[in-house]
Each structure stands twice: as structure tokens, then as C-alpha cells.
Amino acid sequence: MQAGMQVIEGVRAMSDARRLWWVLGGLLVCSFSVLLWMGSEIYRQAPPVPSAFVGEDGTVLYTREDIETGREVWQSMGGMQLGSIWGHGAYVAPDWSADWLHREAMAVLERWAMHAFERPFEQLDPAQQAGLKERLKQTFRHNGFDPESGRVVLSADRVEAARAVARHYDGLFGDDPEFSSLRENYAMKEATIPDPERRAKLAAFFHWTAWAAAAERPGRDITYTSNWPSEPLVGNRPTPGIFLWTVFSVLFLIAGIAAMVWYHAARGEEPGPTPPASDPLAGLVVTPSMRASGKYFWLAIALFLTQILLGAVTAHYQVEGQTLYGIELASVLPYSLLRTWHTQLGVLWIATAWLGTGLFIAPAIGGREPAYQRAGVNFLFVCLLIIVVGAFFGQWLAVMQVMPLELNFWFGHQGWEYVDLGRFWQAFLFVGLMLWLFLMGRGLWPAMQRRDENRSIVMLLFLSTVAIGLFYAAGLMWGRHTHISMVEYWRWWVVHLWVEGFFEVFATAVIAFLFSRLGLIRARTATAGVLFATVIFLSGGVLGTAHHWYWAGTPTSVLAIGASFSALEVVPLALIGFEALHTYRGARAAPWMGRYRWPILFFVAVAFWNLVGAGLFGFLINPPLALYYMQGLNLTPLHGHTALFGVYGMLGIGLMLFCLRLLRPAVAWDGALLGRGFWALNLGLAGMALLCLLPMGVLQVAAAIEHGYAYARSAAFMQQPIIETLVWMRVPGDVVFAVGAVCVALFVARLWLGRGAAEDPAKALRIGSR
Numbered sequence: 179m180q181a182g183m184q185v186i187e188g189v190r191a192m193s194d195a196r197r198l199w200w201v202l203g204g205l206l207v208c209s210f211s212v213l214l215w216m217g218s219e220i221y222r223q224a225p226p227v228p229s230a231f232v233g234e235d236g237t238v239l240y241t242r243e244d245i246e247t248g249r250e251v252w253q254s255m256g257g258m259q260l261g262s263i264w265g266h267g268a269y270v271a272p273d274w275s276a277d278w279l280h281r282e283a284m285a286v287l288e289r290w291a292m293h294a295f296e297r298p299f300e301q302l303d304p305a306q307q308a309g310l311k312e313r314l315k316q317t318f319r320h321n322g323f324d325p326e327s328g329r330v331v332l333s334a335d336r337v338e339a340a341r342a343v344a345r346h347y348d349g350l351f352g353d354d355p356e357f358s359s360l361r362e363n364y365a366m367k368e369a370t371i372p373d374p375e376r377r378a379k380l381a382a383f384f385h386w387t388a389w390a391a392a393a394e395r396p397g398r399d400i401t402y403t404s405n406w407p408s409e410p411l412v413g414n415r416p417t418p419g420i421f422l423w424t425v426f427s428v429l430f431l432i433a434g435i436a437a438m439v440w441y442h443a444a445r446g447e448e449p450g451p452t453p454p455a456s457d458p459l460a461g462l463v464v465t466p467s468m469r470a471s472g473k474y475f476w477l478a479i480a481l482f483l484t485q486i487l488l489g490a491v492t493a494h495y496q497v498e499g500q501t502l503y504g505i506e507l508a509s510v511l512p513y514s515l516l517r518t519w520h521t522q523l524g525v526l527w528i529a530t531a532w533l534g535t536g537l538f539i540a541p542a543i544g545g546r547e548p549a550y551q552r553a554g555v556n557f558l559f560v561c562l563l564i565i566v567v568g569a570f571f572g573q574w575l576a577v578m579q580v581m582p583l584e585l586n587f588w589f590g591h592q593g594w595e596y597v598d599l600g601r602f603w604q605a606f607l608f609v610g611l612m613l614w615l616f617l618m619g620r621g622l623w624p625a626m627q628r629r630d631e632n633r634s635i636v637m638l639l640f641l642s643t644v645a646i647g648l649f650y651a652a653g654l655m656w657g658r659h660t661h662i663s664m665v666e667y668w669r670w671w672v673v674h675l676w677v678e679g680f681f682e683v684f685a686t687a688v689i690a691f692l693f694s695r696l697g698l699i700r701a702r703t704a705t706a707g708v709l710f711a712t713v714i715f716l717s718g719g720v721l722g723t724a725h726h727w728y729w730a731g732t733p734t735s736v737l738a739i740g741a742s743f744s745a746l747e748v749v750p751l752a753l754i755g756f757e758a759l760h761t762y763r764g765a766r767a768a769p770w771m772g773r774y775r776w777p778i779l780f781f782v783a784v785a786f787w788n789l790v791g792a793g794l795f796g797f798l799i800n801p802p803l804a805l806y807y808m809q810g811l812n813l814t815p816l817h818g819h820t821a822l823f824g825v826y827g828m829l830g831i832g833l834m835l836f837c838l839r840l841l842r843p844a845v846a847w848d849g850a851l852l853g854r855g856f857w858a859l860n861l862g863l864a865g866m867a868l869l870c871l872l873p874m875g876v877l878q879v880a881a882a883i884e885h886g887y888a889y890a891r892s893a894a895f896m897q898q899p900i901i902e903t904l905v906w907m908r909v910p911g912d913v914v915f916a917v918g919a920v921c922v923a924l925f926v927a928r929l930w931l932g933r934g935a936a937e938d939p940a941k942a943l944r945i946g947s948r
Contacts, residue, residue, distance in 0.1 A: 181437065190306075192852060192901065193318050193704050195634050195702070195705050195709055198706060198709035198710055198713060199304070199634070199709065200790065201713050202709060202712060202716070203718075204882060205716060205717055206720070207717065207721035209399060209716065209717075209721055210720065212326050212721055212739065213720060213721060213723065214341050214933070215905070216665050216667075216732075216735065216736055216739065217664075217726060217931075219732075219733050219735055219736070220663050220664060220667050220727070220730075220731075220732045220733070220736065221661075221664055221667075223395075223732070223733045223944070224402075224661045224663040224664065224731050224732075225390035225393075225402035225403075225663065225731045225809050226246055226296035226323055226325075226328075227242050227386065228245075228323060228328055228329055228386075229241065229242050229327065229328030229329055229637040230242065230328070230329050230330075230332045230841075231329070231330050231332055231340075231385070231386075232329050232330070232331055232739065233331070233333075233334055233337040233659075234331060234332070234333060234334055235935075237337065237843045239332065239337055239340060239341075239381075239385075240381075240382035240385060240386070242328075243394055244378075244379050244382035244383075244385075245382045245385075245386045246380040246659050246708075246809040247376075247380075247384050247583070248379035248380045248383030248661070249383045249588060250380040250583045250587070250658070251371060251377075251379050251380045251383070251560040251583065252380055252383055252593060253375045253584045253586065253587075253591060253592055253593030253718075254512060254576045254577070254579065254581065254583060254590060254591055255351075255370055255371055255577060255579070255593075256512075256514025256515065256517070256518060256577050256589075256593060257591065257592070257593015257594060257598070258593055258594060258595040259513075259514040259515075259518045259593070259595065259598065260366065260513065260514035260517075261273060261274050261277075261446070261519045261920075262274070262275075262810045263275050263406070263662070264387065264391070264403060264406070264662075264666075264729050264730055264731070264732070265274075265406065265729055265809035265810035266595060266666070266726075266809075266810070267595055267810065268514070268517055268595075269810065269812055269814070269891075270364060270369070270495065270496050270513065270747060270817065270896070270946060271366065271367045271805065272364070272803070272888065272891045272892060272893075273407065273810055273887065273888070273891050274665060275382045275387035275388050275390075275391050275407070275890035276388075276390040276391070276407040276887045276888040276891065277348075277384075277888055277891070277892075278343055278384045278387070279384060279388040279391055279392055279407070279409055279412065279888070280342045280409060280886065280888035280889075281346065282339045282340060282343050282385075282388060283314060283318065283409070283411040283412055284299075284411070285338075285339035285342045285343060286314060286317070286335050286336060286339045287299045287310055287311070287411070288337050289338065289339065290310050290313070290314075290335065291306075291310060293309075293410030294310075295659075297852050301788065303777060305308070306826040307770070309542065311411060314411060314412065315411070315412055315413040317333065318392040318393070318413075319392060319393065319394050319395070319401070319413060319836050320394070321393045321394055321395070321396060321711045322393065322756060323396075328535075329796050330389070335407025340385055340924075341374065343381070343385075344378065344381035344385070345635065346632075347377065347379070347380065347381045347384065348377045348378065349367070350364075350366070351370045351377050352353070352369055352370075352371070352374065352377060352858045353368050353369040353372075355870060360792075360893060361499070361500070362498075362499030362500050363499060363893040363896070363897055364499070364774040364847075365492075365496065365500070365508075365512075365513035366499075366500075366508075366513070366894065367500060367502075367508040367509055367510070367512040367513075368508075368509065369508070370512070370579075371579060373579070376579075376583075377462040390402040390403060390731060391403045391406065391407060391409075391607060392409070392412045392414065392899075400417050400419075400734070401414065401443060402731050403729045403730070403731055404417055404419075404637035404729060404732075404734065404871060405417050405419065405420075406729035406739060406806060406887075407729075407886070407887035408806065408882055408883070408886050408887045409886050409887065409888065410885075410886050411616045411886070416802075416803055416806050419734050419737055419738070419802075420617075420802040420803050420806055421742035421803060422736070422804050423737055423738050423742070423801075424469070424669065424741065424801040424803040426741060426742060426802070427694075427741040427744070427745040427800070427801040427802070428745070428801065429783065430491050430742050430746060431745040431746070431748055431797065433750065434718075434745065434746050434748075434749035435566065435748075435749055435801070437749075438714070438749055438902075453771070454697045456770060457696075458695055458696055458697055458771060459695060459840055460770075460843065462840055462843075463746065464840070464841060465541045465547040465551070465552075466547065466551075466552040467537065467541055467543065467547060467548075467552040467554070467555045467621075468538050468541055468550035468557055469552075469841065470537075470552045470559075470843065471534045471537040471538040471555055471767075471837070471841075472534075472838075472841055472930070473559055474530055474531070474533060474534025474537065474832050475531060475534050475558060475834045475838060475926065476528045476838065476926075476930075477527075477530050477559070477562070477563075478530040478531040478534065478830065479527075479923045479926055481523050481566075482523075482524055482527045482827075482919060482923075483528055483919055483920070483923055484519075484844060485519075485520055485523035485527060486525055486915070486916050486919050488516045488517075488519050488523065488773050489520045489912070490916070491504075491507070491511075491516055491562060491583050492513060492516045492517045492520055492911065493726075493848065493905070493908055495508070495513045495516075495907050497796060497902065497905055497906070502923060509716070510736065512577060514577055515573060515577040515578075518570050518573055518591065518598050518786065519573070519579070520572060521595060521596055522569075522570075522596070522598060522820055523920065524713050524823070524827075525677060527830070528822075528826045528827055528830040530562065530683070530684070530827075531780070531830035531831070531833060532681060532684065532685065532829075532830055532833065533558075533614055534834070534837065535688060535833040535836075535837055536614065536643065536684070536688075537555050537558075537614070537618070537621075538620025538837045538840075538841070539688065539692075539837070540617065540618050540620075541621045542708030543622055543625045543632075543636060543639075543640070544621045544622050544623060544624040544625045544689065544789075544841075545624055545625065546624055548620045548621060551617060551620070551621065554613065554616070555617065556615045556726055556794060557613070557922055558610055558613050558614060558617065561606070561609075561610045561613070564606075565607050565610065566601055568603060568606075569599045569600060570823050572576075572589040572590045572598075572600050572603070573591045573598065574589070574792055575589075575591060576590030576600075577588060577591060586600070587600065587601055587604045587658045589602050589603070590772075594665060595617075595673075595922060596651050596669075596670050596673045596677075596788060597669055597673070598934050601654070604653050604654060605654060606850075608648065608650050608653075608654065609652055609833055611647040611650050612647055614643075615643055615644060615646075615647035615648075618640070618643045619640065619643070622636055622639065622643075623688060626640060630701075631690070631700075631701040631702050631705070632694065632701050632705075634705040634709070635687060635690060635691050635694070635701065635704055635708055636691070638687050638705075638708055638709065638712065639684065639687040639688065639691060641682040642680050642684035642687055643684060643812040645674075645679075645680035645683070645684075646676065646680050646681060648677075649672070649675055649676045649680055650672060650676055652668050652669075652671035652675070652676070652886065653668065653669070653671075653672045655668040655671075655707055656668050656669075661731075662728075662730070662731070663731035663732060666726070666727060666730040666731075667727065667730075667740060670723050670726040671723070673726075674719075674722075674726060675719075677826070678711050678719065678721050678821075678826075679715075679716065679720070681826065682715065682825075682826075683712050683715070683716070685826075685833065686708055686711055686812065686889075687708050687752070688831075688833065689781060690704040690705075690707060690708045691704065696771075696774070698771075698826075703821050710748065711785065714749065714750040715745060715747075715750055715780055716748060717743075718743045718744065718745070718746025718747040718748075719747055720743075721739055721740070721742075721743035722740065722743040722744035722745075722747040722767075723740075724737075724739050724743065724745065725741065725744035725800050725802075727740065728739075728802060728805055728806075729806075729809065736866065740802075741801060744800045744802070745797070745801070747792075747796070747799045747800075748779070748792075748800075749791045751780070764877070772841060773839060773847075775837065775849075776835055776847070776849065776852050776853070776856065777832045777835040777836040777839060778832075779831070779856060780828050780831050780835065780856065781828075781829070781832045783824070783832075783856070783860055784823075784824075784825055784828045784829045784830045784832065786860075787820055787821070787823075787824025787828060787863075788825050790820060790823040790824070791817065791819075791820025791824040791825060792817075792820075792824075792825055793865075795813075795817040795820055795821070795867075796821060796916075798813060798816075798817065799813050799814060799817055805873045805913060807879050807882045807887070808875070808879055808882075810838045810887075810891065811866075811875050811878040811879060811882065811890060812870075812871050812872075812874040812875035812878055813871070813872070813875030813878075813879065813892070814875075816871040816872055816875055817870055818865055819863065819867065819871065820863060820867050821862045823863060824863055828859075831859075834926075835852075838926065838929060838930075842929055842930065845929055847925075847927055848928060848929075848937040849928065851921055851924060851925045851928070852921070852922065852925045854917075854921045855917070855918045855920075855921030855922040855925060856918070856922075857918070858914050858915065858917045858918025858921060859915060859917075859918035859919065859920070859922070861911075861914055861918075862912065862913070862914035862916070862917070863911070863915055864911070864913045864941060865910055865911025865914060865915075866908055866911035866912060866915060867911070869907040869910065869911055870904050870905065870907045870911065871907035871908075871909065873904055874904045874905070876889075877900070877901070877904075878890045878895070881895055884891075924925065
């Protein structure tokens with residue numbers, strides 16, 4: 179009778195899996211069709227780059243060539259790693275588009291006040307100020323772009339104001355002693371751009387981004403950036419659409435969570451299988467290629483520790499600006515360069531851990547070692563080292579303004595946060611991912627040919643591998659002079675879909691497969707569970723990419739779609755606690771599971787930070803009205819740190835430890851050292867978030883709402899004593915976090931360099947029974 183019921187349950191699970199495959203296929207076709215349509219709309223409605231900005235007398239202020247060259251100069255100095263443009267980038271220096279807009283507006287007001295009343299603007303009475311502000315609003319929001327000539331005609335006062343702001347940037351990015359204090363506040367090195375001609379071109383680019391933020395779209399009462407940034411002087415305030423779609427975003431979230439709870443309650447909880455009496459993976463044969471993958475985990479640890487070191491220095495730059503406890507460091511390793519390396523290493527070490535995991539488990543799943551697999555694993559490792567060293571050296575040459583601009587795009591610094599690699603290195607990395615895909619495919623091929631209950635989950639694992647390999651190609655879709663709105667469109671394909679999307683599907687499939695092999699869950703249940711989780715996650719995750727494009731010169735349709743579907747990203751995270759509970763129960767299911775206790779606890783941490791970092795802090799900034807004020811403020815890195823490391827970093831460490839457990843089965847584990855590392859990483863991350871980033875971000879939001887976005891990012895606000903105190907409050911969390919990372923690194927080193935002591939069965943039993 180029981181056997182018959184199991185057969186019925188198996189048939190039902192296979193039927194559910196088959197339906198989920200169809201749902202997943204249809205979902206991906208529909209989602210990417212809409213995503214590509216949005217790309218065409220962004221291309222069609224992007225802010226025009228005028229052939230020239232000219233004065234009323236025909237004097238040419240800037241040409242299109244000046245603007246495009248200025249963008250290259252901006253990219254070469256670090257781009258989004260030094261301040262930001264349209265809210266995307268670093269947080270110490272200003273948002274240059276908002277800063278230029280505010281400075282130009284104030285310069286025009288001062289000229290008008292002196293002409294009309296012969297007094298500075300601040301000395302005028304409220305009625306006089308109100309009249310000039312209304313005139314300013316009408317002037318700045320007037321589009322002025324002539325499609326036939328491609329020109330924008332500016333009044334004489336705006337031309338003079340633009341020249342005054344350009345002189346400010348010339349001194350700031352040069353070595354003018356008058357701006358030394360401001361450069362220190364912005365964490366800029368002296369003579370950031372030594373060439374005065376390059377500085378003039380840079381000003382042209384900043385001017386264009388500010389013009390697009392204030393000029394209304396033809397026939398509309400909103401600007402090209404949907405009235406972002408908040409700037410009261412020019413009438414930039416949230417549009418009705420921002421309020422409307424924020425309300426719908428909250429409604430979609432509530433409806434989605436209600437549907438998930440209903441589904442979970444109706445579906446019930448299937449009892450897990452009885453765990454086997456002994457470890458099913460104890461007899462795993464470690465092949466030469468699997469053993470060779472161990473060096474990937476060493477590299478991941480080295481990159482992780484380096485990232486933490488660079489993060490500590492960049493955080494300290496926020497206090498001293500150009501020095502590290504008195505050491506003149508910025509002249510050799512400026513903030514923009516170290517932040518570039520810090521953000522890139524965050525992606526690189528996590529990706530390396532996941533790539534190593536894939537290379538380790540592929541032959542284990544396939545059941546055989548393909549010919550020359552070890553050689554391929556070693557060759558790919560060498561390629562990764564060349565890419566890291568070559569790309570980082572090219573970025574140093576670019577930021578130090580040694581590399582010619584015409585080479586910067588290919589070998590230097592592209593300036594786009596998280597995809598800063600020069601195009602040559604991007605292409606090289608893509609080729610490396612294709613090699614990884616090939617190695618994974620040939621390792622998994624025997625398992626994909628077998629018609630057993632694991633076939634579907636192996637197929638999903640392989641398809642996620644294909645997506646990881648192919649979707650990095652989105653980073654190759656823009657050229658040297660592609661419109662910045664289109665660059666942002668493709669860049670977030672890489673950052674959101676590649677890093678946050680398909681890597682998570684890959685990791686979910688790997689974990690489910692490992693748990694099914696350990697006998698903690700049935701294979702058919704794992705398959706249906708992974709497919710369902712993938713459908714739920716990608717249903718919001720693909721189109722939810724649009725929430726990164728709200729203010730990047732995109733049409734209102736992007737705002738509507740992004741607000742609706744980014745809310746759905748949070749829905750599966752609302753019930754992530756159940757996953758954590760089941761995972762932890764699995765860790766106690768049998769005495770021998772003590773061997774896998776710490777990898778599983780890292781998976782539990784992933785579930786926690788998925789809920790808090792990706793879910794709670796993610797939805798905090800994702801609705802349009804929230805992001806209107808919060809983008810580029812310290813609530814953004816609050817979400818970024820807790821989601822990137824809390825979810826993907828913890829997952830990378832957990833997968834690495836699982837592989838090392840199988841790679842070094844006879845070596846005893848120092849659970850105390852690894853336990854200290856686990857708790858220090860989690861407590862340090864929480865301290866960093868709650869003691870520094872959260873309160874600082876809240877204060878910035880209040881300032882942005884009351885005074886405008888430019889003030890919230892200004893030196894006047896960021897150098898207040900309370901902000902400096904909050905910056906120092908990050909130190910305890912950073913120190914504890916760094917101790918945790920060192921503990922994990924020492925654990926791995928001692929595990930690898932151990933004398934091969936046998937695992938104590940009694941100790942494993944005690945651990946498993948906790």
C-alpha cells in the first residue's frame with residue numbers, strides 16, 4: 179500500500195514538474211520579449227545629445243564631440259566610482275548631474291538678482307525670490323532642442339552661468355589650492371585630471387547630464403529623467419506617475435505575498451524521506467579535475483580578503499579623503515581606483531567560488547571524468563588570473579591618466595559600476611565563461627542522458643550554466659559612444675540578470691541536487707521545488723530589472739513595469755524562513771550530517787539575508803517614490819552590502835565548504851574556528867548595516883526631501899559631525915567582519931594543509947545532535 183502511494187506521489191510530482199517546465203519556458207519568452215521592447219523604447223526616447231549648445235548670439239558653448247569626449251574622460255578617471263551620474267555610482271563625492279544643476283541654477287539666480295535688484299539673491303525678500311525662482315523654473319524646464327539643427331539655444335545668462343560652473347570643475351579636478359579642502363572632502367586626489375583640455379570636455383558632459391535632468395520632454399511636463407533629481411529651484415519634484423506606481427507597487431507586493439501564503443498553506447508540507455544510515459557521499463571518488471578545482475577556492479579566499487582590505491581603505495577615505503592615517507596614499511592609489519577594485523572583487527571572488535563549485539560537481543554528477551577535463555580546469559584558472567591582473571593594471575593606468583583615451587575603452591576603465599573592465603578584458607572573460615560552459619556541459623552530459631528522477635534537476639542546472647555563460651554577453655552590447663541610457667540598459671542585464679538572476683538559479687539547483695544526493699529530500703520533490711522557485715523568482719526578477727532604469731533617461735513605461743515587477747521580487751523572500759527551517763532540520767536529520775553542519779548553516783544565513791538584505795532593505799528603496807529620494811544615498815549600499823555578501827557571498831562560502839568537505843573527506847574540521855568565522859561575518863555585516871549605513875541613509879533622505887538631492891550629497895551635509903561619527907561607527911562592524919573572514923581563511927588553510935587526521939565519529943555525532 180505504501181509503495182503504491184509512493185508511486186502515485188512520484189507520478190504526480192513528475193506531472194507537476196512537466197507543467198512547471200512549460201510555465202518557466204512561457205515566462206521567459208514573455209518576460210524577455212517585454213524586456214527587449216523596453217530596450218527599443220529607451221533607445222527611441224533617450225535624451226538627445228545635441229550637436230551643440232549655443233548662446234543666443236550663436237556662440238558655441240559645447241559640441242557633441244565635446245560631450246562624448248567628456249564622457250570618456252569621466253570614464254577614464256573612474257566614472258561611477260567617483261561620485262555618480264543620474265544617481266548611479268559612488269557615495270562620497272556628489273552626484274555630478276545634480277551638483278551641476280544646482281550650481282548653475284544658483285549662478286543664474288545670482289546674476290538675475292544683481293541685474294534686477296543689485297543685491298545678492300539671499301538678501302532679497304521672499305516675494306522677490308519667489309518671482310526669480312518661477313522665472314528660473316520656466317527657463318530651465320524649457321527644452322530648447324531643435325531637431326532640425328540638433329542645437330540647444332541657451333540664454334546669455336545660462337551661458338555665463340555654465341562657464342562659471344565649468345571654472346569650478348576646472349579648479350576642482352585640477353590642482354588649484356583653493357579647492358584642496360573640497361577635493362579632500364570628495365576623496366579626490368590632487369590633479370585628478372591634469373590636462374586642462376580634458377577638464378573642459380568633462381564639464382561639457384556634466385552640463386549635458388544636468389540639462390537632460392531639467393529639460394522637459396517634448397509635449398510632456400516631465401523631464402527626460404522623470405524629474406530626477408529632486409531640485410526645488412527648477413521644479414523637479416515627484417511626478418504623479420511616481421506616486422501612482424508606488425501605490426501599485428505596494429499593492430502588488432501584498433497580493434503576491436497573499437498568493438504565496440495561500441499556495442503554501444494549500445500545498446501542505448510533504449514529509450521528507452528517512453535519511454540513510456550513512457553518508458551517501460562518503461564514497462565519492464575525487465577525480466583529477468575535481469581535485470584541480472580546489473585552487474579556485476584558494477583564489478576566492480585570496481580575492482575575498484583583498485576586497486575587505488580595499489573596502490576598509492575606501493571607507494577610511496571618507497574620513498581623511500586623501501590619506502590613510504597620515505600616509506599619502508591617494509597619489510598612488512586614489513579612492514576611485516580602490517573602490518573600482520573593491521566592487522569588482524566582490525563579484526569576482528563570489529563568481530570564482532561558484533565556478534569552482536560547478537567544475538567540482540560536474541564530474542561527480544556525470545559519474546565520469548571527461549578526457550582532458552583537468553587540463554581545461556587548469557587553463558581556465560590561468561585565464562582568470564590573467565584577466566584579474568591585466569584588467570586591474572589597465573584601470574590603474576587609466577585612473578592615473580596615463581592611458582590615452584582611445585585605448586581606455588579597450589584596456590582601461592569603462593567607468594560603469596560593476597562592469598568597469600576594459601572591453602578587451604570583458605571579451606576575454608566571456609571567452610573564459612564559454613570554456614567553463616563547455617567544461618560543465620561535458621561533465622554533466624552523461625547525467626543528462628540518463629532517464630532517471632534526477633534528469634530534470636540536472637537539466638535545470640545545465641540551463642542555468644548556459645544562461646550564466648551567455649548572459650554576460652550583455653556587457654558587450656554597447657560601444658565607445660553608445661548613448662548612456664542604452665549603456666545603463668545593457669549594464670543592468672549583467673548586474674541584475676547575470677549576477678542576481680541566473681547565478682541564483684544555478685546555486686538553488688546545486689543545493690537541491692546535493693540535498694537530494696544526501697537523502698534529505700526526494701529527487702522528484704527537489705526538481706519540482708527548484709522549478710517552482712525559479713518560476714517565482716524570475717517572474718519578478720527579469721522585468722524587475724527595470725527599477726534600475728527609473729532616472730536613466732527612460733520613458734514612463736519603464737517606471738510602470740519596474741514598479742510592478744520589482745515588488746514581485748520580494749514575494750518569494752517573504753516565505754524564505756520556511757526554507758531556512760527546513761534546511762536547518764536537514765542538518766540534524768542524521769548523526770553523520772554533522773559533517774555538513776557548517777556548509778548548511780551558511781545556507782541558513784543565505785535565507786536570513788535573502789529576507790533582510792534582498793527583501794526588506796531591497797523593497798525599502800525599490801518603489802519609485804522611495805528610490806526618487808534614496809537612489810545614490812547610503813540606503814543603496816545598505817541593500818547592496820547585505821544582499822551581495824549576505825546572499826551571494828554566504829552562498830559562495832557555503833558551496834565552497836561543501837566542496838571542500840568532499841574534496842578533503844579524511845581531514846578533521848576545526849568547528850570552533852569556523853564557528854567564530856561564521857558568527858563574526860554575520861554580526862559584522864549586521865553592525866556595518868545598522869550602526870552606519872542605515873542611520874546615515876535615513877539622515878540623507880530627510881535632507882533630500884527638505885532641501886533637495888544635491889544638498890544630501892554635498893560636502894556641507896556629509897562633513898557634519900554627526901555624519902563623521904556615523905562613518906566611524908562602521909569600524910566595529912568592519913573589524914568583526916574582517917576577523918570572520920580571516921577565521922574562514924585560516925580554517926581553509928588548516929584544512930588544506932592538515933596532516934590528514936581522521937574525522938572523529940563521536941564528535942560528528944555530538945555536532946549533528948545539537
